Amino acid sequence: MRDYLVCIIGIAIVGLACFLEVEGVFLYSGYTFVKALGLLLAVVFSASGISFVRKHKLAPGLAALLLSVVLLVSGWMLGTLATTPRKRFYLLAEGIRPNDTIDSVKAKLSGYNSWSQREGYISFNFASGPGTTDVIVVQYDPKTSKILSSALSLD
Numbered sequence: 001m002r003d004y005l006v007c008i009i010g011i012a013i014v015g016l017a018c019f020l021e022v023e024g025v026f027l028y029s030g031y032t033f034v035k036a037l038g039l040l041l042a043v044v045f046s047a048s049g050i051s052f053v054r055k056h057k058l059a060p061g062l063a064a065l066l067l068s069v070v071l072l073v074s075g076w077m078l079g080t081l082a083t084t085p086r087k088r089f090y091l092l093a094e095g096i097r098p099n100d101t102i103d104s105v106k107a108k109l110s111g112y113n114s115w116s117q118r119e120g121y122i123s124f125n126f127a128s129g130p131g132t133t134d135v136i137v138v139q140y141d142p143k144t145s146k147i148l149s150s151a152l153s154l155d
Contacts, residue, residue, distance in 0.1 A: 003060040006048045010067035013041060017074065021083055024128075027090055027154055031079030038075015042068040086134065089126035093136040096150045102140045105147060109136075120148075128155075 017034075020026060026034050045068035052061030082088040092108050102122065106114070112124040120142050125135045132155045139148045 003052065003057050004063070006045070006052075007060060007063045007067060010041075010045055010064065010071070014067070014070060014074065017078075021078060021087075024084065024086055026078070027087065034078055035075050038071050038078075042072035042075070044068075045071060086126060086128040089134055089136075090152070090154070093124075093134075093150065093152045096136070096138060096147060098147050098149065100147045102138070102145045102147065105138055105140075 045064050049061045049064030049068060052058075052064060055061075080091070082091055089112065095108070096105055106122075109124045112126055114122055114124045116122045121137060121139055123135055123137045125133050127133045134152070134154050136150055136152045138150045140146060141148055
């Protein structure tokens, strides 16, 4: 049973990471942190798996190696997957770049509420719950319609 403790811990880590992703925690901590942690955990589980295989404990060794691959792939891919509607808004907002056109931004974010308080600025919001609203403010040049900057505020 002790041999499988590493696998149980790995499964618990994957489950916790999925829960934290669904709850939007990584939107605040950043996905660079997730990548680094996924890489670190993959190395630890790979080392454990190799150690088990060397001791002729193939089942827990292969399970630990499989978990290391899952952790590595999850860590690197999690930042690009729209796992929740809020994350979809986040990914769309993060995809706005200077020199994009305001029309392309409006097309991307057409499903969200928008308003303009003054010329050269437009805002979009996403309400993910009562009293929780994420907002992106886009500054653009009214003459050329090119994006100058954008700022995302997560509530």
